[in-house]
Amino acid sequence: MRKLISLILLVIIAGGIVLSLKEIPFGISKIKIGDYYIKKGIEETGATNIVTSVVVSYRGFDTLGEITILFTAAIGLSAVLGTYRKRKAGEKVEPPSFIVKTGCRFLFPILLLVGAYIFIHGHLTPGGGFQGGAIIASAFLLMYLGCEGKRINENTSIVVEVLGALTFIVLGIIGLTIGKDFLFNFLPKGEPNTLLSAGIIPVIYIAIGFKVGSELAGIIDHLIEKNQ
């Protein structure tokens, strides 16, 4: 009976969404703000990657909120998991095989390099701080898989995390004092398609890259600890 009722409710909801989706013209040029971003984005922000110009410049405040959400989740996770830190000793962990070990050692620096490349070039090519940071965190995940006993230093990761977020906020406040708007792009925009262009956008993305990388690595650290 309960299943039937929930099924009926689901059908009603799905029907409603389909009805409204039929009316909504997704993706056509009626998306007026989107059009504006495409036409004026490079000129106004200096970033050739339009997605980056929207994420960091036009809607930079949302990005500040999003890195805060990630920070909240990481802190919340460590607050909750911190309770279960006393674990049974002697739980056996299978040691990694030779192939895994060598593979991880080989890939670790390359992944760091790729991650850094992606967030440094966030304003020029696809990708950005979040993606680059996630790749860097995956390098640390490999380290946990392949190198037994190695761990990231919790204090270092927290400091990197905090400095990354503070860079974002401080840049915003400098913009507020110079340009009267929070997150105002006060640096020269430079020539599009060069590394040193788009004002504060690459600085913010590098800060986000470091922050997201160390944060996700910290989350992995907290989750892995459980089985050690």
Next chain:
Amino acid sequence: MVNPILLIVIPLGLAFVVPLFRFISKKIEKFIPFFALLANLIISLTLFPHVLEKPIHVSIGGFLPPLGINLVAGPLGILFAMLIALVGFLVSIYAFAYIKEKDQEKYHILYLLLLTGATGVVLTGDIFNLFVFFEILCISSYSLVAYFGDKPGIESAVKYLIQGAVGSSLVLIGIGLLYGQFGTLNMADIASNIHSVHSISVFIPLVLLITGFGVEAAIFPLNAWLPDAHSSAPSSISAILSGIAIEVGLYAIVRVVFTLFGASSILTFLLFLGVITLLIGELCAFNQENIKRMLAYSSIGQIGLIVFALSIGSLSGINGGLFQLVSHTLSKALLFLAAGYMIFRSGSMNISSFEGMGKKMPYTSFAFTIGAFSIVGLPPFIGFPGKFMILKAALFEQDILFTILVFLILLATIIEGAYFFRVVQTIYFKGEKSTPGQEREIAPLSVLIPVFIFVGLIVVIGIYPKLITEILESSASELLNRADYIKNILP
């Protein structure tokens, strides 16, 4: 004039700074929320007279509203920002002595983030930005509910997390549908075009948004998480969740219904939902033996009453609803703080363990009694003018429907009075003989100061409601004049 964005940036920046204090001294971190919220309180008080003349609009990143994100510090936003800062400030003083367990650093970070999220929700003028801050508010409250790490805490936090996450996804789908139709995320821009499309295609986003925000606002039938979460969280967090978090959820609903959609036709539905929420909350509260669960159910009831008042849709109705909201925030925060300390002393959440508290902890019991009387709506406390304004506004409609609903509200108030008086009776008039010779235990100053500031506010505003009616009236008219709201942002 101060830039209202500082209301968000100061607590956010300080929340990020807190982890650095582990390298200096562990003793400083508990003062960070105190200073951050004191700053917020001062800034919102200085903005207050400006806002009454004209709402302040701030663009971010140097882009004008439909392109970039903007903040709208109207009377309603500043009213909420002031409430958040005030309650957050007082509760941060309470936490000095109350939060001693576990990793306090994380508590203070999450606490600051929760209030930052709440402030962001009430100040932003962009629907997606509202969602982002709403997520900060929700995620930090999930983890704060589980802060003690005991079994009931984790269980209720997971319950809250699942329901909250479903609600947030619905909100996101709703926003996506709106963006697909209007190509913009600015609330004023959407509001100005809302009547230009087919009504079914805006009805679905409206339903999704109300349902999604309704989970946080604890409107029936979306409130199953609330009694568990509010009762197993630390008492200082229960005070914030009951006093701030559900009100902010309600703000989001009100903003969406009145400003974004201008949907006056859905108000009748919300009217019934409000009364049902009220009745169910009060009836459940009546049966509780656990003091914090009782207070949590009473919060559901009060939210129902506020929803009812706001859905009357007239200026005086919204006015009364907002007054009741302020009154509930102050009284319920006081009740949770006072009850929290009594639980701390008696070691049990059972109402029966409060026997003889009136002798053992005279000040805290006195404060609890004031809070209880205020929630019930006795003069001369702040709850009385609130309820009175709501009933007057409802009867002014001169509709048989409203008369019936008013009858039900009065019935709920009687139930409310019954269970609160039962607790007060237990505190003062029970068990004197069984526990003789108990010496008085005076709560520490960091508990008594915030508690008695709440008592002071409740009594002073109760006697002079005029102190806040001016900002309430302009907030109510901000909600009703959506044309003005649009015109101010998109000239």
